[in-house]
Amino acid sequence: MSASVNHEVMPKKRFEFLDGIRGWAALIVVFGHTMVGVIALDAPDFVHQIYLKFITHAYLSVMIFFVLSGYVLSISQILTTKRNLAITTVARYFRLLIPVFVVTVIAYLFLKMGFFYNVESSTTEEAKSWLGRFYTFSPDIIDALRFAFFDTFFNYDGQHTYNSSLWTMPVEMMGSILIYSYIAIFRVMDKIYWLVAAVLVVYFYNVSPYMFCFMAGYMLAELKIRQRNFTNGITQVLLVLLFIGVIFYDTFNRPATDQGNCLEAVILIFCISYSQPLMHFFSNSFSKYLGRISFSLYLIQIVVICSWSSYLRIHLPAYGFGIYVDAIINLISTIAICIGFAHLLTPVDIAAVKYSKIIARKILYIKTGETKPVEIG
Template structure:
């Protein structure tokens, strides 16, 4: 066995830093997709061509987010097999997502009431309906803490395409439930794998998304049990090649084949040492830190800044390209001040996680006498 290949797993006992890089570059890929392909393409032909390349495939980036969430939420539990880990993660998950969303929604609300966005009838497609509703504090609160998770309406969003937040929240809780129910079995990886495939090949689209969280847990279990070290580097290289090339030859759809290619891509990134090392480097980890803020802010930046610039100054391909590059830079710069907000959200969510563990232990102690 290649010792460097084995080392790519052995060094990551405490934390899988490669996941930070995958989140970070995934957020960059989503940004590239929305700017250069879907929102403000230089030409229709360039947008159609670029979306077939992995760095411009928003579809694959979103699917990778779900797999990575499954890995990160289950890896710590597999290491300690402590139910309190699951309770804490479940107690913190909602607040971890909702607080940054709320801050971005407030900022966009202030921009809207200040009149910083153009009238919807004057905008170019596909921004004609973006931020075209009447914004109020009540709308901000309802969107941030309820609608974005449980009643999402793309016509009433403050932060671009946020349908993924419902999948993130519910998929996380489905993962916690499966881990809790299977943890006592010696065949827990087989159980998780079976549920993953059942969901992936179900007729309901949202179940297919949920399956990726369980595939992530399966990857985490393979790494924790040491099975990943026994996989040939050539097999990992093949999976990486499949994942990189899949956007070029598979129709862009949230179907089982694209999802399996995403799982292969994730395994390849983890298993190939040079790729793993790149995704674990300081720059990639920095991108991981700003990944969620960047995911949230780039949509409003496109509407409030990108669309007016292209509308007024994007008469040529060269000017459109320059504007697109500028929007990418601005989005990253705007995401940077969100880092303290993101860290505050982590601290607050951990507080609620500890409270959930405390409540769980109180209930367990109170019920203990009745079990004697």
């Protein structure tokens, strides 16, 4: 494990499966929120089938996002020969901000034009507890801009939000800073301080499970860079069995704590990282497509659920199809619209990745008056 690694020959293709995992996790978030948050209000028997338990577990998917963020950010920092803590931190903010800003504007326009039906649709206490909580305020453009640029990342308020999915953004920013800072301080000259990382993993597991996800992602990245694959046939079988075992456990004994959900996320990603069949599945063309649209899909889903899905919940019963046909129509159309929206928004996400570091460099050069950034590491 202590052998040096030639970063120059690391093929990017080796890590494509990470995008695939993110894509499927985003799809599960959409599926879970639509099923549990909307369809279960009228057709609980349709939703609460034992075989649907895992793929409606949206919260676990969010924990997977956090582990993946730690994993991917660590790889990008470890494999680069030049690091700059200030630039990467500011760039991370703009990389997240640009898609957040666009989706916030969409939500503002929907609210302004009366396209949200979630409050009208929420006629029971069960519905009001989740679906009916959103978009209960009057739209204000200054408020929306402040939300997108500042509140989302530094002062998020779940009671006054233009997108309830954005509760994860403060965690993403804090976790990103944790990873960048750790690597800048402890990952120098290809030396790894395993003990320090392990202590932090244990500490965060008990104190801050979300940060545990990021640090666990860092350790997974270090391991993957050094131990490319397990070729032993028995090991491959055991990895698939462990992956299935976690799904089985989550189905019949879903963890009630953040720690349990975070640990499940880490184990699932570990299994995929070293299992050839699982890596192949999460690297196929459809998985990679889901990965490309994953952030946009995650951001837009609550807008679609509070508009289209809620509208259908109000008006579909009048056609007399029955609750189960209504449920299928709502589910399929919601997922299709979310994917369509996400596909259209993907160029925004690509632009955010492309221009975030450019913006960060320009801001920091102007602010410091330097012509060249100070390299860290």
